[in-house]
Structures are given as structure tokens and as C-alpha cells.
Amino acid sequence: MSDYKELLEVLLTGDGEKLETLVKEALENGVAANEILNQGLIASMDVVGARMESGEMFIPEVLMSAQAMGGAVEILKPLLSEEDSAVAGKVVLGTVKGDLHDIGKNLVAMMLESAGFEVIEMGVDVTPEKFVEAIKDNDADILALSALLTTTMPMMAQTVKTIEESGIRDTVKILVGGAPVNQTFADEIGADGYAPDAGSASKLAKTLLKKSAYGSIQTN
Amino acid sequence: MLNRLQSLDRARTERLHSACMEVLNKTGILFNEPEAVEIFKANGFRVDGNKVYFEEEQVMNALKTAPSEFTIRARNPEKSVRIGGDHFVLSPGWGAPFIVDAAGDSRAATMADADNLCKLVQTSPHLDMIASAMVPPKDLNAKTAMAELLAACFTLTDMPLTTNPCSRENAIETIEMASIVWGSREAATASPVSIVSVNPTSPLTYSPEAAGGLIELARGGQALLISSMVMAGLSGPITLAGTAVLEMAESLAGIVLAQLVNPGVPCVCGGTSCSADLRFCSASIGSPELVKLMAISTQMSRFYGLPCRYGGGLTDAHFPDMQAGMESTLNIALSLVSGAHYMHQACGILGSYTEMSFEKFVLDEEIGGMVKRAISPVEISDETLALDAIDRVGCGGSFLMEPMTAKRCRSEFFMPKVSMRETYEKWNSNGRADVTKAAEKHVQDRLAAYVKPDMDPGIEKDLKAYIVAKANA
Numbered sequence: 110m111s112d113y114k115e116l117l118e119v120l121l122t123g124d125g126e127k128l129e130t131l132v133k134e135a136l137e138n139g140v141a142a143n144e145i146l147n148q149g150l151i152a153s154m155d156v157v158g159a160r161m162e163s164g165e166m167f168i169p170e171v172l173m174s175a176q177a178m179g180g181a182v183e184i185l186k187p188l189l190s191e192e193d194s195a196v197a198g199k200v201v202l203g204t205v206k207g208d209l210h211d212i213g214k215n216l217v218a219m220m221l222e223s224a225g226f227e228v229i230e231m232g233v234d235v236t237p238e239k240f241v242e243a244i245k246d247n248d249a250d251i252l253a254l255s256a257l258l259t260t261t262m263p264m265m266a267q268t269v270k271t272i273e274e275s276g277i278r279d280t281v282k283i284l285v286g287g288a289p290v291n292q293t294f295a296d297e298i299g300a301d302g303y304a305p306d307a308g309s310a311s312k313l314a315k316t317l318l319k320k321s322a323y324g325s326i327q328t329n
Numbered sequence: 330m331l332n333r334l335q336s337l338d339r340a341r342t343e344r345l346h347s348a349c350m351e352v353l354n355k356t357g358i359l360f361n362e363p364e365a366v367e368i369f370k371a372n373g374f375r376v377d378g379n380k381v382y383f384e385e386e387q388v389m390n391a392l393k394t395a396p397s398e399f400t401i402r403a404r405n406p407e408k409s410v411r412i413g414g415d416h417f418v419l420s421p422g423w424g425a426p427f428i429v430d431a432a433g434d435s436r437a438a439t440m441a442d443a444d445n446l447c448k449l450v451q452t453s454p455h456l457d458m459i460a461s462a463m464v465p466p467k468d469l470n471a472k473t474a475m476a477e478l479l480a481a482c483f484t485l486t487d488m489p490l491t492t493n494p495c496s497r498e499n500a501i502e503t504i505e506m507a508s509i510v511w512g513s514r515e516a517a518t519a520s521p522v523s524i525v526s527v528n529p530t531s532p533l534t535y536s537p538e539a540a541g542g543l544i545e546l547a548r549g550g551q552a553l554l555i556s557s558m559v560m561a562g563l564s565g566p567i568t569l570a571g572t573a574v575l576e577m578a579e580s581l582a583g584i585v586l587a588q589l590v591n592p593g594v595p596c597v598c599g600g601t602s603c604s605a606d607l608r609f610c611s612a613s614i615g616s617p618e619l620v621k622l623m624a625i626s627t628q629m630s631r632f633y634g635l636p637c638r639y640g641g642g643l644t645d646a647h648f649p650d651m652q653a654g655m656e657s658t659l660n661i662a663l664s665l666v667s668g669a670h671y672m673h674q675a676c677g678i679l680g681s682y683t684e685m686s687f688e689k690f691v692l693d694e695e696i697g698g699m700v701k702r703a704i705s706p707v708e709i710s711d712e713t714l715a716l717d718a719i720d721r722v723g724c725g726g727s728f729l730m731e732p733m734t735a736k737r738c739r740s741e742f743f744m745p746k747v748s749m750r751e752t753y754e755k756w757n758s759n760g761r762a763d764v765t766k767a768a769e770k771h772v773q774d775r776l777a778a779y780v781k782p783d784m785d786p787g788i789e790k791d792l793k794a795y796i797v798a799k800a801n802a
């Protein structure tokens with residue numbers, strides 16, 4: 110099957126049930142699972158991503174599409190090879206100690222997940238030590254830190270420092286974000302990247318790991 | 330009287346009230362602060378873990394002790410303000426980490442900016458209160474930042490205070506520092522010398538900091554602004570009726586707690602809820618949805634007999650341009666028209682609360698001044714009806730030569746400090762400078778004209794010592 114027009118249309122509407130039916134039909138017609146995944150779902154999700162960026166699609170609509178995609182991927186998973194189903198990367202994500210803002214962080218989590226990352230959610234008010242522990246326990250590729258208060262921005266610096274001191278700095282890329290944070294600050298504290306919104310956060314995560322996130326999916 | 334702005338009749342008011350009571354009773358409010366939960370328990374509220382459930386009677390009983398208007402004392406008694414009833418106040422923008430300058434460049438705010446903002450407030454013709462942390466400066470030590478900002482308010486101005494962002498520690502330092510300024514804890518706590526903004530975390534949650542700060546300040550007899558910022562579609566239902574109910578339930582829950590801690594402690598309810606722009610998931614504070622929510626909130630506050638917070642010089646724009654002007658004017662004007670009593674964030678804000686502009690600060694001030702003037706009642710008396718003059722000038726004459734015109738020409742009308750009213754030619758020959766340029770100059774003039782109000786040097790020394798002790802703690 111080479112024409113995924115209908116699949117794209119259904120994904121754009123976020124109708125999970127219909128999407129699953131289409132995927133099952135394709136399988137019944139003998140299309141390979143990894144082809145449905147790559148040429149069908151992932152290519153369509155790229156269109157969703159582009160439409161989000163251009164403002165044509167609203168974020169709640171994007172999330173519905175992502176959810177529909179997740180359901181369809183579940184059907185394909187048992188049929189995919191190990192390599193096809195590797196996660197895009199593991200991200201430990203949290204709001205730094207002293208800060209309770211989590212709406213933006215949660216949105217970053219949703220976007221990362223819909224881009225194929227496995228997100229280890231640490232919540233808010235997270236100490237540097239807890240971040241270190243989570244990176245080690247999960248063998249994470251990326252640490253994503255959120256702060257919305259000027260008074261908690263130094264805690265970002267502190268977290269980066271604690272990670273350096275614990276000797277795992279080389280194993281993990283550090284992303285920072287939140288309203289008072291900017292690129293200058295990210296550079297100052299030695300983070301690997303800054304993104305102003307959730308859409309660019311997941312893009313940045315992908316470029317940092319130099320992997321196509323949609324080229325792989327979650328295993329668990 | 331015809332009021333097109335979401336006017337609520339009895340039936341709609343009662344529907345909103347009962348919805349609010351249902352949320353408080355059925356869904357409950359999470360208080361992540363053990364002391365708060367204990368207080369509710371001790372007062373017979375149904376509690377499950379950290380969730381507190383409210384009976385309508387318990388809410389209405391607690392509200393009985395909350396005053397419908399009150400005074401916040403200023404260091405200069407002439408500047409003390411009354412909030413509630415017919416009285417309202419404007420308090421400046423607050424909490425913006427960045428400064429956007431007259432060229433549109435953005436940078437992190439510094440302590441020098443914070444001081445300059447204090448000076449603008451002290452010289453303001455229209456603002457009623459000073460606020461600490463108008464900009465939280467990046468160049469301060471996080472340990473002492475809030476105390477330093479408070480000290481700046483106390484020393485650089487003699488105005489009534491909107492205090493630090495609310496946390497237990499900030500609450501304690503507010504009371505301790507106010508005690509230094511007022512001479513003793515008794516003097517600072519006998520009646521409010523400050524008001525603080527307590528923010529529930531929507532939906533339906535009080536963080537330990539918010540609840541802890543609330544308890545501490547209620548005990549210390551300070552006024553509390555317990556208002557929610559629900560973002561419809563994000564932290565509240567996308568439908569405004571649901572978001573209005575959520576906001577009210579959260580606000581009332583905190584006010585009930587304050588009344589249990591210290592019956593009679595002044596509380597302002599309301600919010601600054603808005604729509605989320607769901608293309609980006611950002612707070613949209615320049616939206617007409619904020620105005621709709623405001624109109625509901627001011628009316629419901631009246632129903633509960635409480636003063637209401639809403640509105641401000643609010644915009645999502647990043648420069649004091651036409652968009653900023655449109656959105657800020659819409660917000661300031663309609664909130665004051667609708668009867669908001671406490672306007673937090675009345676001037677300077679850009680970028681959905683993330684940026685402060687000195688130029689916009691004075692422009693918003695001017696909007697506030699214009700609206701104050703527009704809503705002040707027209708005096709109707711023998712003198713102002715001017716029937717003699719009308720008769721004397723008759724059909725087709727001019728009033729320019731009337732003695733009354735000369736007598737009143739400086740005072741009768743609002744005189745803008747920044748807006749331009751001259752001819753096209755004048756504007757053109759001035760390099761077509763827009764109002765931001767005029768504002769930039771006005772800011773400089775104001776800072777140059779600033780005079781520090783008197784303060785006992787002993788008090789100033791003690792405030793400094795307090796900060797040093799905090800740094801070393």
C-alpha cells in the first residue's frame with residue numbers, strides 16, 4: 110500500500126477508533142507493520158507537527174492525533190522488530206526545587222511522548238539529588254528542567270552542578286525551559302539547550318540525540 | 330439600568346452559587362499543608378486525607394466574619410487606602426522577570442530596575458499602592474531577594490503595600506519587616522499594613538506555600554487577596570461558566586480558611602482567570618474572555634459581600650504598541666466600571682505577565698487616570714449646571730470668555746501627561762514620534778523629580794541589619 114491519504118485524514122481528525130480500523134485493514138491486506146508505521150503513521154504525524162507549528166492545528170487537536178497514533182502503534186508493536194520499536198530516547202523531566210509551576214512542563218511531557226520519547230515524570234519541587242538518582246536509575250539520555258520563578262532559576266544551575274559532581278554529566282543532555290529562562294541563561298549554566306515552547310522542545314530533544322524520534326517508538 | 334456586560338439576574342447568580350457549593354462539597358479542595366487540614370478538621374469540616382469538603386452553611390457562616398470593606402494603613406497616613414464598597418485601588422504590575430526597553434529589547438530585570446519602579450510609584454498621580462517584587466531581579470541572592478525588595482518598598486515609598494509573592498517564609502518576613510517599620514509587632518498587626526496575593530493552584534489545590542503563607546498572614550492580621558488564575562482549557566474547563574465556578578470555589582475555600590484562622594481578617598476574592606490560547610497553550614490575558622470572567626466575578630463577589638480583585642493593565646503584546654493599548658484599556662476600563670475593588674497588575678505588564686516596560690508603566694497609569702476620571706460622578710449643582718452662563722451666552726455664542734472657563738480650565742478636565750493632542754504638523758515635525766517615545770521621556774522626568782520620603786534612619790538601619798542577618802542565616 111502506498112497511498113496513506115485516508116490514514117492521514119483520519120489521524121488529523123484524531124479519531125482513534127477509525128485509525129485502528131485502517132491499520133488493521135492494511136495489515137489484513139498484507140502491508141508490513143514497519144511500512145505502516147513509517148510511511149503511514151509517522152509520515153502523517155510529521156504533517157500534524159508541521160500544522161501545529163504553522164498554527165493550523167491547535168494543541169488539543171494535536172494531542173488527540175497523538176493519542177490516536179499511540180493506539181494504532183499498540184496494534185503494530187507485536188509485529189515490529191526490536192530495532193523498529195526502540196524508543197527515541199529517555200527523558201527525565203521535572204520542575205526544579207522551590208517551584209510549583211507545572212502546566213508548561215506537563216505540556217512538554219505530552220509533546221515529547223507524542224514524539225516517541227519515554228518520559229520519566231518527576232513532578233514539581235524536585236531536588237538536584239532526586240534528578241541525579243532518576244537519571245541513573247533510568248539510564249536517561251536527556252534531563253529536562255523547568256523553572257518559572259527567578260528565585261528558582263539558580264536551582265537549575267545547582268542541579269547542573271550536582272550532576273557534574275556526580276560524574277554523570279557526559280551521559281546526559283540537559284534541556285532547560287520556562288518563562289524567565291532564555292538561551293543566555295542556558296549557556297551561563299552550561300545546559301545543552303533551551304526551547305521556548307513544547308513543540309520546539311521535542312524538536313530540540315530529537316536533534317540533540319540526532320535520532321529521528323518518529324523512526325522509532327516506545328517499547329513499554 | 331442597561332448594562333450589557335454579563336449582567337447576572339437572580340436566577341443566574343443562584344445557579345452559579347449552587348454550582349460553586351457543589352464543587353466545594355462534592356469534589357472538595359486539596360490542601361497540601363497539614364496545618365490547614367488540621368484547622369478545617371478542628372472546625373468540623375469533612376476531611377479525607379488532605380481533601381477538604383465544605384457544607385454550604387459552613388462557607389456562608391465563615392463569610393459572615395469577612396468585612397466587605399477595610400483599610401490598609403500606609404507609612405504616610407494620608408496615603409492609607411480603603412478597599413471595598415465604593416472604594417477601589419490600583420496597584421502596579423508585579424512579578425515580571427524581564428524588562429522590555431523602549432527599543433523593544435528584552436533583558437533580565439535588576440535591582441536597579443526594581444528601585445526605579447518604586448520611584449515611579451512614589452511619584453505616580455494615579456497609583457494607590459506600592460508592590461514589592463514588581464520585577465524579581467536576577468542579580469539578587471535568592472535567600473535575601475524578597476527581603477531586599479520589601480525594604481525598597483518601605484524606604485523608597487511611603488505608600489500602602491502589596492507584599493511579596495506568597496510563601497510561608499515570605500509571609501513571616503513581611504510581618505517581621507513591617508514590625509520594624511511600624512515599631513512593634515502589635516503596631517504592624519493591629520490592622521492591615523499590607524495585602525498579599527495568595528494563589529491557589531488550579532484546579533482545586535492549595536500548595537503548602539500558598540496555604541502556609543495564608544495562615545501566617547491571617548494570624549498576623551494582614552489583608553489577603555485570595556484569587557485564582559484559572560486558564561480556561563488548560564487548568565479549567567474550556568467553558569467560561571465552569572471556569573468561573575472553579576475560580577470562585579478556590580477563592581472561597583481560601584477565604585474560609587482565613588476566617589477560621591482569624592475571624593474578621595480582611596479578604597479580597599476574585600481572580601484573574603483567562604482563556605488559554607490553545608494554538609500555543611499560553612495564558613491569554615488580553616482576551617475578551619478575561620473580561621467576561623471578570624464581569625461574573627465582580628457580581629458574584631457582591632453576592633458574597635466581599636471586595637473583588639480583577640483586571641489590570643493586561644496584555645499579551647511584547648511592546649507598548651496599539652495591541653498593548655487595546656488590551657490594557659479594555660481590561661482596566663471594564664474592570665473598574667464593573668466594580669472591581671483591587672486592581673493588581675494595573676500598570677507596566679507586557680507578555681502575559683512575563684515582561685515589564687517602564688514606558689507602558691506610565692501609559693497604563695494614564696489609562697487608569699483616564700478611567701478614574703471617566704467614572705467619577707459628574708457633579709450636578711447650581712454652579713455646574715451653569716444655567717446663568719448658558720442663558721447669558723445664548724444661542725450661537727462662545728463660552729471661552731466666560732470667567733468660569735478661565736477659573737476651571739486647569740482642573741475641570743483630565744490633563745494627559747503622555748498622550749498627544751497637538752496638530753498633525755507638530756507631530757510630523759517632531760519626527761512622528763509615537764506615544765512610547767513621549768513615555769520614555771516622561772519616565773526620565775519622573776525619576777529626576779523623585780524625592781525620597783522621610784524615614785527614621787534607625788528604622789532604615791534595622792531593615793538593613795535584618796537583611797544581613799538573613800544572608801548569614
Ligand code: B12
Pocket residue numbers: 207208209210211212213214216217253254255256257258259260284285286287288289303304305306307308310423424425426465493494495496526527528529530531538539557558564609610611612680681682683
Ligand atoms: C499559571 C501561573 C501560575 C499558576 C501555576 C499553576 C500550575 N499548576 O503550574 C499559579 C497561580 C499556581 C501560580 C503561582 C505562582 N506564580 Co505563577 N504564573 C503563572 C503564569 C501566568 C502562566 C504560566 C503557565 O502555566 N503558562 C502556560 C504554559 C503552557 O507555559 P509555560 O509555563 O511558559 O511553558 C512553556 C514554555 O515556557 C516551555 N517550557 C516550560 N518548561 C520547560 C522545560 C523545558 C526543558 C523546555 C525545553 C521548555 C519548557 O514550554 C512550555 C509549553 O509551551 C505565569 C506568567 C506567564 N505568562 O508565564 C506566572 C508566573 C510565572 N508566576 C509568577 C509568580 C510570582 C508566582 C507565585 C510566586 C505567585 C504567588 N502569589 O504565589 C506563585 C509561585 C508558587 C511556586 N512556589 O511555584 C511570576 C514569576 C516571576 C518570576 N520570574 O519570579 C510569573 C511570571 C507571573 C507574574 N508576573 O507574577 N502561577
